[in-house]
Amino acid sequence: MAGELSTSPGAREAQRKPVGRTVWVSGPVVKAEVEHSVFMGEQMEVGDERLIGEVIGVSGGQALLQVYEETEGLGPGRPVFSTGLPMFVTLGPGLVGSVFDGIQRPLHALEKAGPYISRGTKATPLDTEKRWHFVPRKRAGEKIGAGEVLGIVQETSVIEHRVLVPPEVSGELASVVPEGEYTVADVVATVRRHETGEEMSLTMAHRWPVKRPRPYHSHLRPEVPLITGQRIFDLFFPLAKGGTAAIPGGFGTGKTVTQHQLSKWAMADIIVFVGCGERGNEMAEVLLVFPELADPRTKRPLMEKTVLIGNTSNMPVAAREASIYTGITIAEYYRDMGYDVALMADSTSRWAEALREVSGRLEEMPAEEGFPAYLAARLAQFYERAGYVETLGGATGSVTVIGAVSPAGGDFSEPVTQHTKRFTRCFWALDKDLAAARYFPAINYLESYSGYLDEVGEWWHRKYDARWRALRDEAMRLLQEDSRLQRIVRLIGEDALPDEQRLIIEGSRLLQEACLQQNANDPVDTFCQPEKQLALLGAVLHFVKRAEEVVKKGAPIHRVREMAVREEIVRAKEKIPNDQLDRFKELTRRIDEEMDALYRDFRRVT
């Protein structure tokens, strides 16, 4: 199979003669009578327009196909062509910076056919004319193994594309081209394979079946945080490179904004953004903003490290399902080059609904809420493809998966949220009430959790501050006590509480306003450096600690609330830029000054 997968990515070699005829068409589901055996998962072409489809069932002489394009106009008696290949993607230089639909058709290339997506339009995923400067890293006669770097190509100004020996290929390099300009269709090397002794030609690209995870050498413990520049995540519910996170939330709670924020600021080498069954205007926004916005590390346009997959809600439903697999396979491919890749899927619920819709057409026995019984298994398989690994070539790389979930009615008890919860280790619960109060990010800190706290803690302590975990736990305690008190406040009012309890409420309020809230549209605060995150949290907790002392001395709460420095702390996130962290020392000094003054006032009185 690998042999076939490694051949030229240009033409799809669907057989010229049909292998069967359609007998039944309803929406994306087609039944066909086929002469010779087709296999489960095989990519097919249907009708005279050769619509792309996949075999999702075979029995006797009949094949059940799911078609990834509009089937209107297709009827019984039309030809069906086999490709002999499972559903695959083409992997090679040129992926980064591209926008694909769910079945990896480059959307910019489809523009030639007009502003609308028309059926049967074909375009190769990678530009086959473009010449890349290939620098070989191996010499003829050398032994090569799967996943080793055969040569490199500068794909964008920030991404060095490592042309790898495809998985499952090893042997002796019979020939390799000299450094120079080549297209993805040109043969750049031939290898004499160990197992078979046959010679096989390699290009800079190869194909890979989307449903099959790409192999790696070994799994590593995810212990390096994926810094996102968003305080609620980095400080409170951290994600690790190679980890998994779910962002469930009702409409308008901030799933997309959060995923855009992570795409813009997360410390990943490559971003794969899958817009799965969501809005066209959101894709337009990304395409407007990403080429303009600079990556915080490289200062180069974000688009130079981004692969976009856009299968919007009005595009064919079945291709929504494919878009997730296309995305994760591309992510694994860059992982294999030794990169840290972050994949966003917005929204996995639309993908689950695509499964449901096709399952419904097949009249399968539904499980919960009409979803097929295999929903949980599919979700598990998807999130299992995340990981921090040692690659076949000996490098380390990671795929981090962040999936948005859109529960019906915003109710997390529905099946997609529940199953996703089982297979992801971070749960970032978005809250309708917080979003309605325009409290952003609307993460419910009581319902959310991270399973990576212990792992990434070591990294923080080594790299930044040994107090990371202690500060975080102290802040969480404050929030939790506050929420316990809020239940009482609802019954008797805040004024009825003793002062030390009111101070907890005050402290929690300050923590939320000054630290947890973070406006994605604020030019400064949209991204917060780890050092600044710690400084900010430190300042808030310092304020709370000092306030405790003065309140114990009898200072009334309202004096604490009205302190000028309190307002300064709240504004610090937006007023103090990432590169002027010295100003936090000044802030701490002013906290002390004002607290000291208040302390003196009341010591004199008592």
Next chain:
Amino acid sequence: MMRESGLFQCGLKSVSGALVFLEGARGISYGEMVEVIGGDGRVRPGRVLIASRETVALEVYQGTEGLSPAETRVRFLAHGLEVPVAEEMLGRTFDSFGHALDGGPEPLAREWRDVNGAAINPAMRAYPRDFLQTGVSAIDGMNTLVRGQKLPIFSASGLPHNRLAAQIVRQAEVPGERAGFAVIFAIVGASRDVADMFRRSVEESGALGRVAMFVNFADDPAVERLITPRTAFTLAEYLAFDRGMHVLVVVTDMTQYCEALREVASAKGEVPSRKGFPGYLYSDLASLYERAGRIRGREGSITQVPILTMPNDDITHPIPDLTGYITEGQIVLERELDRADIYPPINVLPSLSRLMSDGIGAGRTRDDHAHLSNQLYSAYAYTRRIRMLAAIIGEEELSGRDKMYLEFGRRFETEFVGQGPEENRSIAQTLDRGWEMLKLIPAADLTRVSEQELAAHLK
């Protein structure tokens, strides 16, 4: 392709609900348009739902009443459902298929187009950022509609959404824009009274010339409702992307549409999902709502204001819920405001235009717009909290500052949100009125507007 020409007669197997099943048809295709001709000679349009070598299922618009298997004939038309599109359709009223309903001549269309349209290539979209004025302050000032956006109105039974719909249809405009402006009004499942009211209101305003109306009456068959908005969008796409016009499409009532979809789905025996609605309700709604937008390199735009009534005032009901998951924000009408006689009863707090921030400001609306609306929003949010407090402890117990907010709230609701159904406010009037409201709260609280703005607008 081989096709049996003309009428196809034999083998009509059964009729059930809106569906007709027949056997032995050849050369047909999925989604193809058909004409079903009953014993009385009446021609009913329909569509192929299952194209099969054995049994073909047809969906018959205008219902199957009176059809008997023995007498019914079917003509296959070899294309999808097509409707006429022409600029001359502005100023006229049509049924769901584009037939004249106003006694005038049938449209002289140069072109017929498939009602389902085709998905815009997302990479070809232009990001919407230009202002569309409705003349309604709570929308223009606080939840600005942007050309190419889809912004629904969430209403409930008994609330004046029809009046608001008519007002928007009459007043909408794109200030300072040379390209033509048109409104398409799709009325789904309305009583004849309501439909007449809409027509009269548009006629009397003199705006009729730029409005095309598509009407599906409450007593028309349910499956026809599935066509009405599609016909409207087909004309909208032609006007916007072929003729370069800015088009606003108002659809009311999407709840009627969704209920028709449920009815048709259950007649087909499909497995229902939440509340009996089919599992593909999201995709189906998206196939309508996503027809809003702009296209790179083309002048026009399609903006959508779908109106729906939330069953039981429940925003988590699948219809508003799935709508909210597709549209770019929502305008929420509130019963409490309506009871207090505020028209339009828009609660600006749960309302949100997600594209507003990029579509307002200098050169679009006015430079002070963002800060002003922010300040009004936070002052009103505070007012609502104070009101709850006042309900517990009594208004007299409130501080002087909080009493000022109560007054602000009252005036904001009656004078800013509230306006006459005939009152058309320019964006400048709306914003100036907003500043008037801000005079009612303590100056020290005006932290969201800048010093310069204060100096310029509060004097």
